[in-house]
Amino acid sequence: MDGTGGTPEPAPELARGARVRLPVLGGPPEPRPTIPECYGDVCITCSDEAIPVTIVELLDDDLASVDTGQSLEVVSVALVDAQVGDTILVHAKEAIAVVRAEPN
Numbered sequence: 001m002d003g004t005g006g007t008p009e010p011a012p013e014l015a016r017g018a019r020v021r022l023p024v025l026g027g028p029p030e031p032r033p034t035i036p037e038c039y040g041d042v043c044i045t046c047s048d049e050a051i052p053v054t055i056v057e058l059l060d061d062d063l064a065s066v067d068t069g070q071s072l073e074v075v076s077v078a079l080v081d082a083q084v085g086d087t088i089l090v091h092a093k094e095a096i097a098v099v100r101a102e103p104n
Helices: none
Strands: 051-061 063-065 074-076 087-091 094-099
Touching: 051 074, 063 087, 074 094
Parallel strands: none
Antiparallel strands: 051 063, 051 087, 063 074, 087 094
């Protein structure tokens, strides 16, 4: 404190304009990492395939009951705009895309 009950005085090293030494940059810049691209129905994060399923029922909390062709499962549809009857790609119980028919 400054003795008057006001704002505290800055620490001496800050009052003198203390400086932080920066690392010396030299040599050629390192190459930037490449951004992975999507190829087909594959997750770019882990390279696992997404599974196409059909929405049977929309549930509360951005969930949907889907038909996998072998059983019914509940998945999240929070990331997509899908309706009952739509085919969606699901990876790790999360819908990542809606499959749309290509126009003829």
